[in-house]
Amino acid sequence: MQRFWELESVPAIHRSSLTPEEQECETHFKTTHSRNSTGRYIVRLPFKNSVEKLGDSRQRANLLCNKLLRRCATDLKYAQAYVEFLTEYQKLGHMRQVSDSTYVPPHAYYLPHHGVWKETSNTTKLRVVFNGSKSTTSGYSLNDILHSGAKLQVDIFDVLLWFRQFRYVFSADIEKMFRQINVHPDDWKYQRIIWEDQNHQLVPFELTTVTYGLVCAPFQALRVIQQLTKDEGTRFPQAIFTMTKGRYVDDLFGGADSITEAKECVKQVNQLCMAGGFPLRKWISNNPNILEEISPENHLDSHKIKTDDNLMIYSLGSMWDPSKDIFYFHLDLVPTDTITKRIMLSTTARIFDPLGFLSPVIITAKILIQETWSMKIDWDDPLPPIANSKWTKFITSCQDMNKLRFPRWIGTDASSLAYDSNTQQSA
Numbered sequence: 001m002q003r004f005w006e007l008e009s010v011p012a013i014h015r016s017s018l019t020p021e022e023q024e025c026e027t028h029f030k031t032t033h034s035r036n037s038t039g040r041y042i043v044r045l046p047f048k049n050s051v052e053k054l055g056d057s058r059q060r061a062n063l064l065c066n067k068l069l070r071r072c073a074t075d076l077k078y079a080q081a082y083v084e085f086l087t088e089y090q091k092l093g094h095m096r097q098v099s100d101s102t103y104v105p106p107h108a109y110y111l112p113h114h115g116v117w118k119e120t121s122n123t124t125k126l127r128v129v130f131n132g133s134k135s136t137t138s139g140y141s142l143n144d145i146l147h148s149g150a151k152l153q154v155d156i157f158d159v160l161l162w163f164r165q166f167r168y169v170f171s172a173d174i175e176k177m178f179r180q181i182n183v184h185p186d187d188w189k190y191q192r193i194i195w196e197d198q199n200h201q202l203v204p205f206e207l208t209t210v211t212y213g214l215v216c217a218p219f220q221a222l223r224v225i226q227q228l229t230k231d232e233g234t235r236f237p238q239a240i241f242t243m244t245k246g247r248y249v250d251d252l253f254g255g256a257d258s259i260t261e262a263k264e265c266v267k268q269v270n271q272l273c274m275a276g277g278f279p280l281r282k283w284i285s286n287n288p289n290i291l292e293e294i295s296p297e298n299h300l301d302s303h304k305i306k307t308d309d310n311l312m313i314y315s316l317g318s319m320w321d322p323s324k325d326i327f328y329f330h331l332d333l334v335p336t337d338t339i340t341k342r343i344m345l346s347t348t349a350r351i352f353d354p355l356g357f358l359s360p361v362i363i364t365a366k367i368l369i370q371e372t373w374s375m376k377i378d379w380d381d382p383l384p385p386i387a388n389s390k391w392t393k394f395i396t397s398c399q400d401m402n403k404l405r406f407p408r409w410i411g412t413d414a415s416s417l418a419y420d421s422n423t424q425q426s427a
Helices: 002-006 020-032 058-074 076-091 156-163 185-190 217-232 237-245 259-275 341-349 359-373 385-403 414-426
Strands: 041-043 095-097 113-117 126-130 168-174 192-196 202-207 251-256 280-285 305-307 310-315 318-321 326-328
Touching (some): 041 217, 058 076, 058 113, 058 192, 058 202, 076 095, 076 113, 076 126, 156 237, 156 251, 168 259, 185 192, 185 202, 217 237, 217 259, 237 259, 251 259, 359 385
Antiparallel strands (some): 095 202, 113 126, 168 280, 192 202, 305 310, 310 318
């Protein structure tokens, strides 16, 4: 219960030093990463233990692939999407068929894989995910012997504060961010999968890029973005703050006080990312003139949600309407016939509000949940009538939250921010 109350609290202290393992991973990256002739980055897998700990994984991967194909045989929609995803993977050079399928390199690792279907996605309905945590016959998995690396993700709260400072703003998405980073060929054997060839025979393939599903992948991807900013920042200085303060996973957020400055920032962010082989897509802004130099095909058009002829996008935990430059929430909370502690907790957890706009509402839900602890009822027991009535009344009142609107811009500009910074330093 204590963790539940603290879930949305702002950390008071940000740890700046690295642990010994994190430092080892950082040193490994610095000494092993490189760039090819096109500027794309190449990384090595950061092993913390010997690969000799890995046992056999091919037999289990074969069994799981056969199980997957049986599902595909009964779900043609799923099967078509799965084949299309991996076919594109191969066409883009992100995986390649092993030429000699009979030879298994020592300590090679075969990643099980499955599809995650997301019906609400406007782009890719199915994504194939790879499992680096599946144990081999020795009891060790690939993830067991890899460094995870330091947490390099900027907190969503900090990104939102950054995004709200500028009158003119933009956002973009790094297309296939992980897969734009090559893995050194010597490490491909640790990223093998089993899949069908053109003759529908199960054969090994090797993944050639950073693979989501490995414990080191988030560190590698974000560390490369950091390195790119360091390597190219002198050429594109106006892109640096967007890349450091306005980056959330594969989304970039930036802005400026004038349209001219914002256009130059967009140009430099785009050029810096392309210098490292990271194409940007889904560009959107609260002023269309800012994106004049971005190809229309890379604007957020086919990936949009239309409501009352306005463009709505899900951004950093809430909906953003660029035309009106406001944040709002779209909550689908409906009362259920049977209410339990588990339902109350899961419903409340769906209200994601990192800036605390809805805190007066969320705290009411937390108080109601806390009251159930004194009732000494199990997670799945129906609530007593009085508690049931309180919760139903609360959920019904939540429908009004969808009418709330919050300005994205807080009215600041560069001069006021500089004044605040100087004042804080003097204090």
